[in-house]
Amino acid sequence: MLAVAHNLTAMNAQRQYGITEGAMAKSTEKLSSGFRINRAADDAAGLAISEKMRRQIRGLNQGSENIQSGISMVQVADGALAEVHDMLNRATELSVKAANDTLNAEDRQAIQSEINGIVSEIQRISDDTSYNEIKLFNDPDYYMQYDGLITKLVHCPSAETGRLSEAYQKGALYYPAAYVNFDGINSANLDLLNGGNFAFHCSQSCGEVFDITFTTDGTPSSASNLSPGAHHKYSVDISGCKNGTEIVDKIYDYVSNNLPSLGGSPQLSEGVMVSHSNNLIKDGNRLVVARNYSPYATSAAAKDAYKFASGNSGKITCSTIESDTPEMLREFNIQCSSEIKDVEKVTIYRMNTEILGIDTLDVTTFENASNAIDTVKNAGAMISRHRSNLGADQNRLEHSLNINGNVSENTTAAESAIRDTDMAKEMVNNSLLTILSQAGTSMMAQSNQSNQGVLSLLQ
Numbered sequence: 100m101l102a103v104a105h106n107l108t109a110m111n112a113q114r115q116y117g118i119t120e121g122a123m124a125k126s127t128e129k130l131s132s133g134f135r136i137n138r139a140a141d142d143a144a145g146l147a148i149s150e151k152m153r154r155q156i157r158g159l160n161q162g163s164e165n166i167q168s169g170i171s172m173v174q175v176a177d178g179a180l181a182e183v184h185d186m187l188n189r190a191t192e193l194s195v196k197a198a199n200d201t202l203n204a205e206d207r208q209a210i211q212s213e214i215n216g217i218v219s220e221i222q223r224i225s226d227d228t229s230y231n232e233i234k235l236f237n238d239p240d241y242y243m244q245y246d247g248l249i250t251k252l253v254h255c256p257s258a259e260t261g262r263l264s265e266a267y268q269k270g271a272l273y274y275p276a277a278y279v280n281f282d283g284i285n286s287a288n289l290d291l292l293n294g295g296n297f298a299f300h301c302s303q304s305c306g307e308v309f310d311i312t313f314t315t316d317g318t319p320s321s322a323s324n325l326s327p328g329a330h331h332k333y334s335v336d337i338s339g340c341k342n343g344t345e346i347v348d349k350i351y352d353y354v355s356n357n358l359p360s361l362g363g364s365p366q367l368s369e370g371v372m373v374s375h376s377n378n379l380i381k382d383g384n385r386l387v388v389a390r391n392y393s394p395y396a397t398s399a400a401a402k403d404a405y406k407f408a409s410g411n412s413g414k415i416t417c418s419t420i421e422s423d424t425p426e427m428l429r430e431f432n433i434q435c436s437s438e439i440k441d442v443e444k445v446t447i448y449r450m451n452t453e454i455l456g457i458d459t460l461d462v463t464t465f466e467n468a469s470n471a472i473d474t475v476k477n478a479g480a481m482i483s484r485h486r487s488n489l490g491a492d493q494n495r496l497e498h499s500l501n502i503n504g505n506v507s508e509n510t511t512a513a514e515s516a517i518r519d520t521d522m523a524k525e526m527v528n529n530s531l532l533t534i535l536s537q538a539g540t541s542m543m544a545q546s547n548q549s550n551q552g553v554l555s556l557l558q
Contacts, residue, residue, distance in 0.1 A: 109546035116539030123532040129520045152514040158437025159507040169433040172230040173493045179228040187479045194471040197462035225451040236450040267389040276389035277415045281343030297417040308374040322357040343384025351381040
């Protein structure tokens with residue numbers, strides 16, 4: 100059939116040509132970008148997988164930079180301690196030299212002057228050694244706070260009264276309260292809490308209503324005397340806690356799950372009733388004991404509540420937990436990848452002349468010089484331990500760096516297989532599409548000629 104109203108041959112050629120041109124545009128895009136997947140429509144599942152891999156790769160690469168910074172910090176600290184080691188070796192030499200009665204007082208004083216210079220320089224290294232403006236050995240913003248924690252890790256109300264002297268706020272009202280503060284506790288000093296406890300008394304004169312002992316030595320949590328009106332004893336295993344908030348959560352959860360039936364419900368809904376009208380409340384890294392009777396409208400009035408000379412002014416007593424070693428450490432966290440738990444820790448111990456025991460080093464007599472030999476020996480052993488720990492940390496970080504590089508490389512290869520263009524295959528496809536495009540153009544031209552035969556019928 101010959102028709103002139105519709106050129107179906109040309110329409111078909113044009114449709115096929117359009118399909119070919121669309122495919123050729125995509126092929127050209129893949130060749131020019133280097134990616135097989137340029138939009139979600141190209142491969143929806145492949146895009147989701149490759150984007151997840153990209154996140155991992157970029158996290159690993161940034162983690163490698165973090166690790167390298169950690170290694171650099173360790174090297175700075177080790178370099179400083181190496182100089183301290185050299186100076187301590189010189190101090191040993193001078194102490195041995197001074198422990199000789201063939202020297203007179205002037206000779207020993209000259210040796211003492213050099214010893215004083217060594218001690219001053221070690222203290223300067225302790226005070227000034229820093230990485231990225233972070234003091235490594237004697238940071239006043241960190242280690243002074245740590246000093247307070249090392250001597251007393253739990254806070255109680257004033258020893259003058261021992262009563263509920265804090266103000267716990269609920270809405271606009273305040274309640275007499277006291278708290279145990281675990282601020283600053285971390286995995287490094289957690290073991291210092293082992294065996295420590297705090298106890299609550301219903302008044303100044305009554306015995307303990309309940310007490311909580313902390314354990315970190317593997318002793319499982321336990322509770323005893325759990326009956327209304329009895330003295331409740333809790334031993335709570337806090338091992339594995341990384342900060343004060345986790346400690347508070349663990350203590351609160353265990354106590355709340357092991358309470359006797361006291362009758363009634365606490366007026367303070369934030370906490371659990373531990374005895375009569377006393378509530379245990381968790382507040383971040385603070386564990387609060389609050390009375391739910393006679394709330395006061397202002398904090399000033401609430402703080403005055405403990406002054407009442409009545410049995411309603413309860414008190415808390417806490418054990419003082421002291422460190423049995425002057426060595427204090429600081430943990431630096433190194434995020435190694437995009438996975439939140441992939442964290443390496445670098446430990447740097449506090450170091451100054453007082454901790455080393457050489458702040459009053461004296462060699463002006465034979466006896467003092469002999470004692471100085473042993474003092475310097477102990478200081479050198481302490482520095483050796485610190486440097487050994489730093490060396491272990493550096494080796495661990497270098498292994499982590501190597502692992503990151505290996506995982507990043509292999510993940511990149513996997514991501515490339517999903518997302519990158521196979522250039523040889525796509526070039527073949529592009530060549531085919533080019534031929535089809537040229538053929539389509541030719542066919543459209545020829546299809547326009549097919550209707551020319553109608554003219555012969557009209558002549």
